[in-house]
Amino acid sequence: MNKAFYITAAELAERGSSNIPEELLSAKHLIYSSPATLAFNSPGAKGFGVKRAGLAIPGSVMLLVSPACCGRNTALLNELGYNERFFYLLLDDTDIVTGRHLTKIPEAAREICEELDYTPSAIMICITCVDALLGTDMERVCRRCGEYTGVPAVPCYMYALTREKKLPPMAAVRKSVYSLLKPQKRAADECAVMGYFSPLDDGCEIYRLLRSAGIKKIHELARCKTFEEYSQISVANFSLVLNPEARYAAQEIERSLGMPSIELLRMYQPDKIHNQYRLLGQAIGAELDDSEYYREATKAAEDFREKYGSLSFAVGECLNADSFELSLALIRFGFKVAEIYGTVGERNFVFVKKIASLSPKTRIFSNLSPTMLYYNGGEDIDAVIGSDALYYHAGKAGIEFSEEEQPFGYCGVIRLFERLDKALTDFKEGTNR
Amino acid sequence: MKKLLKYISPFAPDNSGAAAVLYELGGIVVICDAGGCAGNVCGFDEPRWFEKRSALFSAGLRDMDAILGRDDRLAEKLAKAAGQIGAPFTAIIGTPVPAVIATDYRALKRLSERKTGLPALAVDTTGTSYYDKGEEKAYMELFKTFSTGGTPKKGKVGVIGATPLDLSMTTPDALISALKKLGCDEPVCFGMNSGLEEIKDAGSCEKLIAISPGAVKAAEYLSEKFHIPYETGCPDLLDIASKLSHKAEGKRILIVHQQFAANSLRSEILSRISCDITCASWFMTDKRYMEQQDLHIPDEETFAEKVQSGGYDIVIADISLKRAVKDFKGEWIDYPHFAVSGRLAGKAFG
Numbered sequence: 001m002n003k004a005f006y007i008t009a010a011e012l013a014e015r016g017s018s019n020i021p022e023e024l025l026s027a028k029h030l031i032y033s034s035p036a037t038l039a040f041n042s043p044g045a046k047g048f049g050v051k052r053a054g055l056a057i058p059g060s061v062m063l064l065v066s067p068a069c070c071g072r073n074t075a076l077l078n079e080l081g082y083n084e085r086f087f088y089l090l091l092d093d094t095d096i097v098t099g100r101h102l103t104k105i106p107e108a109a110r111e112i113c114e115e116l117d118y119t120p121s122a123i124m125i126c127i128t129c130v131d132a133l134l135g136t137d138m139e140r141v142c143r144r145c146g147e148y149t150g151v152p153a154v155p156c157y158m159y160a161l162t163r164e165k166k167l168p169p170m171a172a173v174r175k176s177v178y179s180l181l182k183p184q185k186r187a188a189d190e191c192a193v194m195g196y197f198s199p200l201d202d203g204c205e206i207y208r209l210l211r212s213a214g215i216k217k218i219h220e221l222a223r224c225k226t227f228e229e230y231s232q233i234s235v236a237n238f239s240l241v242l243n244p245e246a247r248y249a250a251q252e253i254e255r256s257l258g259m260p261s262i263e264l265l266r267m268y269q270p271d272k273i274h275n276q277y278r279l280l281g282q283a284i285g286a287e288l289d290d291s292e293y294y295r296e297a298t299k300a301a302e303d304f305r306e307k308y309g310s311l312s313f314a315v316g317e318c319l320n321a322d323s324f325e326l327s328l329a330l331i332r333f334g335f336k337v338a339e340i341y342g343t344v345g346e347r348n349f350v351f352v353k354k355i356a357s358l359s360p361k362t363r364i365f366s367n368l369s370p371t372m373l374y375y376n377g378g379e380d381i382d383a384v385i386g387s388d389a390l391y392y393h394a395g396k397a398g399i400e401f402s403e404e405e406q407p408f409g410y411c412g413v414i415r416l417f418e419r420l421d422k423a424l425t426d427f428k429e430g431t432n433r
Numbered sequence: 434m435k436k437l438l439k440y441i442s443p444f445a446p447d448n449s450g451a452a453a454v455l456y457e458l459g460g461i462v463v464i465c466d467a468g469g470c471a472g473n474v475c476g477f478d479e480p481r482w483f484e485k486r487s488a489l490f491s492a493g494l495r496d497m498d499a500i501l502g503r504d505d506r507l508a509e510k511l512a513k514a515a516g517q518i519g520a521p522f523t524a525i526i527g528t529p530v531p532a533v534i535a536t537d538y539r540a541l542k543r544l545s546e547r548k549t550g551l552p553a554l555a556v557d558t559t560g561t562s563y564y565d566k567g568e569e570k571a572y573m574e575l576f577k578t579f580s581t582g583g584t585p586k587k588g589k590v591g592v593i594g595a596t597p598l599d600l601s602m603t604t605p606d607a608l609i610s611a612l613k614k615l616g617c618d619e620p621v622c623f624g625m626n627s628g629l630e631e632i633k634d635a636g637s638c639e640k641l642i643a644i645s646p647g648a649v650k651a652a653e654y655l656s657e658k659f660h661i662p663y664e665t666g667c668p669d670l671l672d673i674a675s676k677l678s679h680k681a682e683g684k685r686i687l688i689v690h691q692q693f694a695a696n697s698l699r700s701e702i703l704s705r706i707s708c709d710i711t712c713a714s715w716f717m718t719d720k721r722y723m724e725q726q727d728l729h730i731p732d733e734e735t736f737a738e739k740v741q742s743g744g745y746d747i748v749i750a751d752i753s754l755k756r757a758v759k760d761f762k763g764e765w766i767d768y769p770h771f772a773v774s775g776r777l778a779g780k781a782f783g
Contacts, residue, residue, distance in 0.1 A: 002517075002518075002519070026493055027493065027495065028510075029493075029510055029513055029514065030461075030463055030490035030491065030492060030493065030510045030511065030513075030514045031468060031471070031490055031491040031492075031493040032490055033468070033471050033472055033475045033476075033489075033490070033491055034475075035475070035482055035483050038472060038475060038476040066529075067446065067529045067559065067560040067561040068443035068444060068446045068560065068561065068563075069443070069446035069447075069448055069449070069470055069473060069528065069529065069560035069561075070469060070470075070473075070529070070560070071442065071443040072442070072443050072444075072445060072446060072449070072473045072477055072478065072775075073472070073473045073476055073477035073478075073775075074442055074443075075442040075477070075753075075774065075775050076476075076477065076775075078442070083442075083756075086442070087437065087438065087439055088437070088438040088442070088443055089434075089436060089437050089438075090436045090437075090438065090443065090561075091436075091529075091561060092436070092561050093532065093559055093561050093562075095561075096529055096532055096533050096559070096561065097532075097533065104434070104436075107434060108434055108437050111434050111437060111439075112437075112439065115439055128469070128529070129466075129467055129469070129499075129529060129530050129533075130529045130530075130533055132496065133496075133499055133500070133530065133533045133534065134533065158469070159496075160466070160467035160468045160469040161467045161494060161495055161496040161499060161530065162495075162496055163467065163468065163495070164495060165496070370488070370490055370514045370517060370518060371517050371518075373486060373488060373518065
């Protein structure tokens, strides 16, 4: 073949979600972990994987119990100041067959506690595919560790083997990091925001909208500096789930603390954002006036289009958006989307169908297909969004749009066009120089 | 506690070593994992990933593949990739998942060969050993499968063991220059800036050099098969010896690296000054190349104890190891070792 596989949006929509070509289904082929998509295939390499996410509880430390290979790239997190919080219990060939390492974990936890000059708030015990296959009862091991050290121990399951299961590793770790919350008297005017391991953009209108509805305190895990602040999350009257990967954790919190949740999606189509806020208002019994934010977001898009014209984009999946929803938003704003590098599934097929009706020739690639070895860049692209797209189009103007500070709502739309504007201006100046 | 790392991050594992050997040979290389191990190789242990494309993939195993031992699915995926990518061979590299389920690599190799029609290599790494064990296994598989002979060529020197994990460089240029200075007319680094043809033609070398202990077994194999003599040693590519001034005269020095790099550096230093040098390695240590005072380091605890109680004035080792010996008061000279810190020579630590 010697060329990257793609399918147009029209062809894909016609085939339907039950007949997606095998090249777009990662379970059907070998997985190409190209430099463009490392963060997807091994989140430990960049961003938040299980190991970094598991340390979201302030004051916690992690003991990674695994063969050396699983902890190898953790050294990358040292640059972010995590090296004082990671410890490793390495497994040998006998351990991975017999499971004898399990008896050593409490002693290792005790040694770590003795080594530290403070008492950690929790020891996160991270286990990997080996223990998934051994069927380890890590809850039991953690209870033993807690008894042995006097410090709560929490299991973190880095089971890459279960990535496409109901409870993939990044959903399971969200349950882990909220598991130390205890029931307490809840306050009607407080809520919790769940979903990300880094804070929402400070400028996000959701804070102001919630305050306008009488919410006085908004708890957010990523903003907790101390374990005491973390413990206060359970005071919240309800939680807002902004990322589907936090849904299971929210359900667990509802079960254990009685705290209900409301789920919102990150979207870039202003009318859809408005619709979500309207429904949120109904759910919490308040009218949320988002008209000003709606205007600002649509104006940002219109101003950008006026300045740069109907640009043609390539949109990746290593970014703070669903590639297909963002592409649809761009098309509806009046831009072209020539190429999308993304993972199609039932969840986002609805966007594929809409893209097909508005932009049938949009080419859809799978980042993970081995044929991407031969990807050689479309010529009809003016600008790119996503760190993967930037890798494929190194000579084009573009933005990663994968910063840790999370965009959401209308603020996300505004940030998108602010950053694109800066990137295109810088690119133009660079090319003119 | 043995096997507990409190200060140091884990070193490069055997599957990374095997991948490093095969990286530039043009085959379809599959890491038999769920994704994380391939991510560790591509995103950390293989610095060439960002410079040179290679058909290195993850098998994308899922729990039921492992539980049910669905090797046929892997072979089908491999055959599909082989149909899309022109490659002279395929290779499967083991990880903890196949180790736990006791994958039969010989059967997997035969199955792959039948499905793809290409020669297949199977490297039974487990993710629990160090990189040099994986390099050793991969070299053996390669030479046993492909090295059939070659017309002896005067001045040609085959170098085994050159990978970024040991050289801390992404090209062998410095090594080749150093070997030329040492009198090798035509050094060829197997698997680094040279392809499968050189592996096939390994019998044409006049001499072999194993630059790390992980390369010795392959050197011995080729030596026996083609009657080629071999030597061991790794030139001081970072010019560490020159960083030691005459103030090091008479001092006690500890060098920590892979055994042959440490040994060669010791010889280089001793050719300049007189001092007492101990070589130590966390990795394969071949007794034939050890001096009486030399050490093998089994774990972090022993490392700290040996450094602190050894009375060393100078330690020459990767700077990332210093964290484990906070009380060491002597001088520390950084000797980057990619397999230890994931840091290329010339790059700052931290």
